[in-house]
Amino acid sequence: MDCIFCSIVTGEKPGHLVLADATAVAFLDARPLFPGHVLVVPRRHVHTLTDLPEREVGPLFARVRRVAGAVERGMGAAGSLVAANNRVSQSVPHFHVHVVPRNRKDGLRGFLWPRTRYASQEEAEAVAARVRAALDEDPGEGGGTG
Template structure:
């Protein structure tokens, strides 16, 4: 079975990257809950966070403050939510560990179920803006 995130990481599928290092990538969610919604993903394929060595979990989560700050600066968000699901019953859609950083806006409230479908150009522009603020 092919993994969508592994395909994005290997650049075999489009991804709107805002950060990459030797072990992680961060890219915009293609179906964001709010503008600037990103996924923080380990490059190595782990299905669930319980499959990861503890130090790798720590590395993954250590990326969040810097990324969240850049997103908030770039988008004008006033807060952010984190989400990390493990297994189908927990609504993990892609079976590759990832952490959602979802910017929140005072005037919009924190709705978890709405999704938008921005164009590839909109995502490229937003990714570029966030990268400039890292």
């Protein structure tokens, strides 16, 4: 397998590590949006969040939480953006979570925009119904609304 993130996880390739344990490795993004932009990756090679076994999601996001706090404190940031892509716009096919330090008026635009509105309440309910139906098809925990 030729995965740059796996090579960083194993130490085969260099990375500016900020956290490494049995669950995850976190390192500076080589092309940061801002200094302190960190990627948190599971040690296990999986392409997307939906490929990560459910029992590993909580432990991974516990590391993301720790890194987000450290990035904010370490970079003197007012907050952070925590985001992940699944397939579309995923430049490396190894699941990773971006933790980006943020400050008001920092110039970051277009990351999650433009935003739109549903044409009607009926359209919004139809979309919600499609997602609920897909949750009901999911063999994992938690489907539906209760």
